[in-house]
Amino acid sequence: MSVGIRHDDLRRRNRAMVIAAVRRAGQPSRTEIAATTGLSHSTISAISSDLIGEGILAQSKPSEAGALKRGRPQVGLCLNPEAAAVMAVVLSLNFLSVAVIDYAGQVIAEEQRRLDTLTMSREALIGECVAIVRRRLEDPDLDVRSIARIALAIQGITDTEARAMLWSPITPQTDIAFADILEAEFGIPATVENDCNMMAVALRWRDPQRYRDDFIALLLSHGIGMGLVLKGALFTGTHSSGGEFGHMIHRPGGALCRCGRRGCVEAYAGNYAIWRNARMMSEDAEPVDVNDADMRTLAARARESDGPEREAYRKAGEALGYGLGSLFALIDPAPVAMVGVSAAAFDLIEPALREAIAQTAGGQHSKSISFDTEPNELPLIREGCAMRALTFVDQEIFAPGVQAKAGAGKNVA
């Protein structure tokens, strides 16, 4: 049952709001913050004075340009980079990376590592993650006295509480409670996030104009993943990270999917499916890993001549289009960002995709739906992961008061 509002929640929430305003705006003056939050100048003054005293915010010198106005000049507030630091760990197929980010969002250290995730044992996989974090923590070059949070983004399904990976295509292992493991090991609060959700978070920070309250981030890679933001909040399933767009059913009983079922969107639009179709293999052929270079070659061939390669992309577009159509029936049309290696081949995908959408409930808005492409998913995931960790710090550490739910319907912020 939703709980009443206590008196002290007030300050907590308003502190969080001020911090969020600073994080979004960069160097807002107190007056600006008062305007965006709707709180009075006195309140903003009091709160920001507290936050500065606590070393969370800092005053930044005159806001460069526009200082040609009369009157007392505005003094910009900014995040104090030294207030804290967070760690963003990204675990994807055969690849593990970690970045240390200061409170203002600057990367201050990184490490990347190739692994053979598909064949590693459970212990080895966990061990590598723990080890890479430990190395960053113990790095003598870096004075990271205060890592306030760790966020681990992983390709695959996580639970709603952002505590564990439930299933992932990058490893046969299931149900690894990474959050608990990292917290036990380092005593630092940790969460486990879905990679596509982090893409969505990053897009929202990168381009708040375009990606605000409602949009879709689609990962077109080996598998098909989705990060969905609805009404300004990251959408998650009731038990898991949800949003398994790739496993909506495109054709009942159709092509064999990597998940073992048949007819999923991914079984037509995943890299392995495009590959399978381009080589005129059976739709039942076992999914194989295709590296990015091969996919690019495939796309080039499809552009050259109207052969099976082009047809394979057409089928992918069709599957994605019908899938989006069904999704739009549920949530109404929204802007889409295509991310991943096959997003670079979106020119090959788009015609069939638009044609398919036109056959669906999304049809009437078919023209108005915008698609954006971004071939490289990793930077997005890393960025989103960092922002997620930072906003956790904003909300829980620097505006404390109540236990906060981890993943769920929180604002993407």
Added chain:
Amino acid sequence: MSVGIRHDDLRRRNRAMVIAAVRRAGQPSRTEIAATTGLSHSTISAISSDLIGEGILAQSKPSEAGALKRGRPQVGLCLNPEAAAVMAVVLSLNFLSVAVIDYAGQVIAEEQRRLDTLTMSREALIGECVAIVRRRLEDPDLDVRSIARIALAIQGITDTEARAMLWSPITPQTDIAFADILEAEFGIPATVENDCNMMAVALRWRDPQRYRDDFIALLLSHGIGMGLVLKGALFTGTHSSGGEFGHMIHRPGGALCRCGRRGCVEAYAGNYAIWRNARMMSEDAEPVDVNDADMRTLAARARESDGPEREAYRKAGEALGYGLGSLFALIDPAPVAMVGVSAAAFDLIEPALREAIAQTAGGQHSKSISFDTEPNELPLIREGCAMRALTFVDQEIFAPGVQAKAGAGKNVA
């Protein structure tokens, strides 16, 4: 931009919380309310004393049973029926009904009327709605000095702000701003709600145990509609009422749907589709209205012998199953309530439905998904509509302070 919390919001929210607690619990004592809301006894005492003074709540005599305890007996609080009244208008195919409900939720007047919605002009349709409301307002038998709100539930798509019907299968007319029309006519705040959403609201009130934070209400009738509650809030699209489950694509390019497109779930599971298949008509045959009695006869025949009728229900089950599977891929499995005349034939639908779900991402939980059936949708819609109107009154009139959004992500409450 989400706005800061002002000091006076506090009281407003906590008042709303107390009212909500009373509406949910029936006759809770102040102590119980303190427990469920987490607020202190003093606060609850102050607020409820205010509310009683304003005539919103009333004291009800000793809470009957369980009064065998020592100590000062609890005195139950209840809603004062005379605090206000609301009107629930339900517009469905060829049928218009209105009910006046007092603040405690009791129906105090009703009127129902047959119309030929399919052929009526825009003016006539609006006119009938206005007239039926006016008749109730002017009823001399009824001392309805204070209708605080009107909620109109309509089969079809409404906008997110609950101001207008955008499209409906019951009439060729589109974009009727019923809320504005009613408000202009009577000066009473009004909203327009989707019928299936109201079913979901009603289910939540009827059986809060089963239908709490996440569930699906599916209307199996002429068309297929859905009301979806996720994380305790009614799910709506970004522009419209959304949740058009019936128009997710089951088979690309498949059977002709009433919406003019092909392969929608509804084109296999709507009454007209079942009828079409049972009579071995073409999948392209123009959808026709089938009345409930004919559908019941059809179901009886399907139960008798394994002919085309049974096959028609099997196909319906398959379409619903794959549709639910795709939905579950997005939101994870959740309890389902089947409502409407074809819910009475769920025995014929279930086997194929479960088989289909087993082929999808919902498959692993196939066994654990519960289905409930309720053949009659109208009472549910009326009930949900009334509760929606009442909770608006609770939140906006009796706990005022801020302009509140109409439809959106509010708690179903």
Added chain:
DNA sequence: CTCTATTTTTTCGAGCCTCGAAAAAATACT
């Protein structure tokens, strides 16, 4: 029938928090 134990509800003062108004600070213009 009176007294005591028990439970619910109200009362009261303390402590916060936000707000508006006024004051202070810091600059541009004259």
Added chain:
DNA sequence: AGTATTTTTTCGAGGCTCGAAAAAATAGAG
């Protein structure tokens, strides 16, 4: 140097919730 203008801080007022204590209302014991 003085004035106008804009931003930020200060200060007192008013509200709200909370905890503790008091008051109210009953059941059981003797």
